[in-house]
Amino acid sequence: AQKITQTQPGMFVQEKEAVTLDCTYDTSDPSYGLFWYKQPSSGEMIFLIYQGSYDQQNATEGRYSLNFQKARKSANLVISASQLGDSAMYFCATRWNTGNQFYFGTGTSLTVIP
């Protein structure tokens, strides 16, 4: 069964606008972590932001924030004030407390338009 889902294969956003990338997950484990990674065209995987399942507040890191809705099992990434350098693939990932594996979504390709 698919454990993590990104339903937007591609997204476009105007420079300086905000954009939301969707991610939903499926688990019965009460304790888990949610991660977002960025993969630019150069290929490396860059860690962006983390949200724990017990965290009361939504995580923020600079222009990145995570809209965490636990009851809906969603962990959407919000990028504010988009920049041309934000054009990349974005992957949502999760890790359960009961296992050592990470599970990745299929990614969303974001293009920032000048």
Added chain:
Amino acid sequence: NAGVTQTPKFQVLKTGQSMTLQCAQDMNHNSMYWYRQDPGMGLRLIYYSASEGTTDKGEVPNGYNVSRLNKREFSLRLESAAPSQTSVYFCASSEDQREDHEQYFGPGTRLTVT
């Protein structure tokens, strides 16, 4: 502090040839992982090592073997390469099995099997 290093960066093999992908980390992490990335499929776990001396299969282990040589090094071997193994391979590490610890990725190896 180099983080996670992988060799080689690029490799072309003929069907049936064997090769070993090398990975090393200098962050004193306990857990290490091998993924493959194919277009439209995100990252899929091949094998992982929760700690030195242990290895476990991931989602797509067929055709691969691994060795956790010591705490720093985790190698991936293709015994008889097939065109279906054409992919980008990423090695990653994390501090341990806690769900709030992110993975750190190497730069990737682009493998083509003809």
